[in-house]
Amino acid sequence: MKFTGTDSYVSTEELSMAVNAAVTLQRPLLIKGEPGTGKTLLAEQVAAAMGKKLIQWHIKSTTKAQQGLYEYDAVSRLRDSQLGDDKVHDIANYIKRGKLWEAFAADEQVVLLIDEIDKADIEFPNDLLVELDRMEFFVYETGETVRAKHRPIIIITSNNEKELPDAFLRR
Template sequence: MENQFRGSGTYVASEELLKVTNIAIALQKPLLVKGEPGTGKTVLAQAIANALQKRLLIWNIKSTTKAQDGLYVYDVVQRLYDSQMGVGDIEKVEKYVKLGKLGEAFSSDEQVILLIDEIDKADLEFPNDLLWELDQMEFDISETGRTVRAKQRPIVIITSNAEKELPDAFLRRCIFHYIEFPDEGLMSQIIRVHYPDLEDAMLTQVLKAFYQLRAMNGLQKKPGTSELLDWIQALQLGGVDPACLHESLPFVGALLKKNEDIELVRRRQE
């Protein structure tokens, strides 16, 4: 099987995630990855790009994003301005057309990795508006009459934080995988990738404190992997003795991002 992803030196993936990723690549279907923040959904695409030595294109989805934005944008305002100012040849409509990330991926001479990040941030119709393009790997530019077809079918990775349900018609076209939050064993491997020289005592105490914190009732936003890695760096820079993690959580602001959560932790430590 060509283009097999076996992980990378900076990304630790479960065996199941590796298998699902390679199946999606082999079947030429988008890989839809769900999971809570901090489970490595977004950096998966970067890891695949690095491992397969392919260019990564990232389409960051916002609440205002429309499917059209990923195809192309026709700058009618600039054309009108050029017409009024007598600048350039306004009859060349093509120069006022700028391809979006999907259009760039289709136009690339070499296969690329396309990340559609946090698709659930857009409105409910957004995924359905991409069905034809993701199926047929082509779209028309109505202003010029040109059809943009994929020269090389991109490897498409789509992430979702499961904030809203995605349409069934869209789901049928994807290979789906839910990334469970790493257990202590897998998290230990992830930490070792980023901090290979971390003392065993610090690693043990950090993991214990971190998972006790995540299990605490009442937290509005549980800390994820990126917060844990930041916290470890803060502990190292602060010269914190791992033994003190039994009683307190120094630099708790590296782990928790809401005032209510920080106050909750402080009250329980009193």
């Protein structure tokens, strides 16, 4: 299915071509522009037009790339071990899935929005390069590799607040 816009979103021919190229080539689409110009709305409309679930990861200045994969809650596990809780024996009980994991584990292809990537520190985009290229990552605590069941349609937005690294832009 080709994206041409929706009843409530008028897409230019160039924008539609960029979205469709990203979908066909299975590559992330980077949308740059001023705040309030509809970059996030584009991801919402692409998901709606293609009948796909939208997973939104809104980036803040404190967001780390690891949070998109998963977070391990060692403090809760320590507390539970001190209280004698039986769930402490399964480390998976203390791993919180991130938005990338959620997108990778989805039973159907989803649209993943990585919103305002330029808000994070300069290393954030580079930290995601391998995962976005290979569509997999390793969970050290459990020893498992999480692979995407279906390659998500990835839309990344930037407000041009900071320059993105060249290595990230080349990919």
